[in-house]
Amino acid sequence: MTVEPATARRLDGAAAAADIRARIRPRVEAFTARAGRAPKLGILLAGNDPGSEIYVRNKMKNSAELGMDSDLRRLTESASLADALAIVREFNDSDAHDGILVQSPLPAGMGSDAEQQVFDAIAPGKDVDGFNPANVGRLVQKRPALAPCTPSGIMDLLDREKIAISGARAVVIGRSDIVGKPMAMLLLHRNATVTICHSRTVNLPAVAASADILVAAIGRAAFVTRDFVKPGATVIDVGMNRLDDREQVEALFGAGSRKLAAFDKRGSVVTGDVHPEVTSVAGALTPVPGGVGPLTIAMLLANTVRAAEDRLAG
Numbered sequence: 001m002t003v004e005p006a007t008a009r010r011l012d013g014a015a016a017a018a019d020i021r022a023r024i025r026p027r028v029e030a031f032t033a034r035a036g037r038a039p040k041l042g043i044l045l046a047g048n049d050p051g052s053e054i055y056v057r058n059k060m061k062n063s064a065e066l067g068m069d070s071d072l073r074r075l076t077e078s079a080s081l082a083d084a085l086a087i088v089r090e091f092n093d094s095d096a097h098d099g100i101l102v103q104s105p106l107p108a109g110m111g112s113d114a115e116q117q118v119f120d121a122i123a124p125g126k127d128v129d130g131f132n133p134a135n136v137g138r139l140v141q142k143r144p145a146l147a148p149c150t151p152s153g154i155m156d157l158l159d160r161e162k163i164a165i166s167g168a169r170a171v172v173i174g175r176s177d178i179v180g181k182p183m184a185m186l187l188l189h190r191n192a193t194v195t196i197c198h199s200r201t202v203n204l205p206a207v208a209a210s211a212d213i214l215v216a217a218i219g220r221a222a223f224v225t226r227d228f229v230k231p232g233a234t235v236i237d238v239g240m241n242r243l244d245d246r247e248q249v250e251a252l253f254g255a256g257s258r259k260l261a262a263f264d265k266r267g268s269v270v271t272g273d274v275h276p277e278v279t280s281v282a283g284a285l286t287p288v289p290g291g292v293g294p295l296t297i298a299m300l301l302a303n304t305v306r307a308a309e310d311r312l313a314g
Contacts, residue, residue, distance in 0.1 A: 007279060007280055007281075007282075008235070008278070008279045008280075008281075008282040008283060008284055008285040009161075009283060009284040009285070010284075010285065010286075010287055011157060011161055011234075011236075011284050011285060011286045011287075011291065012287075012290070012291075013153075013157060013286055013287075013290055013291040013292055013293065013294045013295045014290050014294045016153075016156060016157045016160050016161075016294075016295055016298075017153070017294035017295050017297065017298035018298075019160065020153070020156060020295070020298035020299065020301075020302055021062070021065075021066060021298055021301065023302075024066065024301060024302050024305050025066055025067075027305050027309065028066050028067050028068055028305055029067065031305065031308050031309060031312065032067065034312060035308070035312055037069070037096065038067055038068050038069045039068045039069070039098050039099070039304055039305050039307075039308035040068070040069040040070065040071060040096055040097050040098050040099075040308075041059075041063060041068065041069070041070045041071070041097070041098070041099045041100075041101060041128065041300075041301075041304045042070075042071045042073070042087075042091035042094070042097040042099065042100045042101070042126075043056060043059070043060070043070055043071065043072045043073065043101045043102075043103065044073050044075070044084060044087050044088065044091075044100075044101070044102045044103065044118075045072060045073070045074050045075070045103045046074070046075035046076075046077075046079055046083075046084055046103075046106050046107055046110070047075070047076070047077045047079075047105070047106065047107040048077050049105060052103045052104070052105070055103060055297075056072065056103055058297055059101070059297055059300060059301075060072065062297050062298070062301060063301060063304075066301060068301065068304065068305075071097065073087050075087070075107075077107045077109070078107070078109060079107065079109075079110070080109075080110065081110040081111055081114050081117060081118075084102070084106065084110065084114070084118055085117070085118065085121055088100065088102065088118060088121045088122055089121070091122075091126065092121075092122070092123040092126065097126065098126065098304060098307045098308035098311055099126050099127075099128035099303065099304035099307045099308070100122050100123070100126045100127065100128065101128055101129060101300065102115075102118050102119070102122070102129075104178075106118065119131040119132055119133075120132065120133060124145075124146075125146075125307060125310060125311065126307055127146050128146055128149075128300055128303040128304050128307055129146075129148060129149060129300070129303075130145065130146045130147045130148040130149070130152075130182065130303070131148065131177065131178070135147070136177070136182075139182060139185055139186075140185055142189050146303050146306065146307060147182060147186065147303075148178060148179070148182040149295075149296045149297075149299035149300045149303060150178065150179050150183075150238060150292060150295070150296045150299070151179060151182045151183040151185075151186050152186070152299045152302075152303075153292065153295025153296055153298060153299040154183065154186075154215065154236055154238075154292060154295065155186050155187075155190070156295065156299070157236075157286070157292075157295055158213070158234070158236075161284065163213065163234050163284065164212075165187065165190040165191065165192050165213070166190060166191040166192065167191060167192070167193075168192045168193070168212040168213050169192070169193050169195075169210055169211050169212045169213070170184075170187045170192040170193065170194045170195070170211055170212065170213040170214075170215070171194075171195045171196075171197060171207060171208050171210065171211035171213075171214050171215070172184050172187070172194065172195070172196050172197065172215045172217065173197045173198075173204070173208060173214070173215065173216050173217060173218050173224065173228075173273075174196075174197075174198065174215075174216070174217035174218045174219075174238070175196050175198045176217065179215075179217040179238055180196060180198075180215075180217050181196070183215055183217065184196050187213070192213065195207060195210075195211075204228070205225075205227040205228045208224070208228035208229070209227065209228055209229060209230050210230065211230060211233055212230065212233055212234065213233065213234045213236070214228065214229060214230075214233055214234070214235045214236065215236045215238065216235070216236065216237050216238060216239060216272070216273040216274050217238035217239065217273065218239065218273050219239060219240075219241065219273065220239070220241070220273055221239065221241035221243060221248075221252075221271050221272075221273065222252050222271060222272075222273070222274070222275040222276070223239075223273050223274075223275070224237075224273055224274045224275060224278060225275045225277060225278065226275070226277050226278055226280070226281045228278075229278050229281045229282050231281055231282075231283075232282070232283035233281075233282055233283060234282070234283060234284045234285075235274055235278060235282045235284070235285045235286070236286050236291075236292065237272035237273055237274040237285065237286050237287075237288050237291060237292065238272070238273065238292050239271070239272035239273030239274065239288060240270055240272065240288065240289070240293065241270065241271055241272065241273070242268055242269075242270055243263070243268060243269050243270070243271055244267070244268045246260075246263055246264075249263045249269055252271065252275070252276055253276055259271070270288060270289055271288055272286075272287075272288030272291075274288075
């Protein structure tokens, strides 16, 4: 298969993330001067998930580059839920920790509801992921709160790229607590008309194709094809899917593509929820990688600085 030449404008998440970091750098310096210490993020990493190792390493690297501190606590794959909750309580009670990040996923042995219990235990004022129910409720009511990082980063990107939100029709494919639901809330608060779609949505392509802004967050590689996209629409691809099948990569990207060359070099590639053919239909599109991912880390740091400032202000 040969993919048609790209026409969609590339929405550069890496550049937008750099702008976010540049905006918070003076706030980090001001906080450090006033508090006598840098803003500090407490991180809990449990288990052996390779992706989590990469994410945490990148978060700590970005934090250090801004002059912020991070405190990584590790738990083994066999650790208990009680072990995780004990670390969260320590971070909650610490005057030196401003934000708390519990890296998902937690080991399966902790139980099916472990993540919910851990998120519930995080002090709302230190909940830099925005997953605590108190912060979720404040977000729904459009009250000041620490909001989930990926949707917040997407909103920042839309503003940076001057994508009109007020009055636009927005469709979010995916209803997760981490991305889909808070994404819908943030768009609604900016006066978009929002539809949330999921696996039971009838005639999903037609519903998606009504959108001026389409957010794909379902975790299925290349699921969103040209039939889902209104010509000229802005498409935000939140997916991060690992492809290990060479035939699939060639079918999606073509025999002479850079993706296939990358696969032959590494044995796998990462792609989003949006099919590459969408580049010939959309007006603007986030790449994978280099789109939403960098924004998520940048907004995590922004939330940590905000939490630190709020704690210093009392």
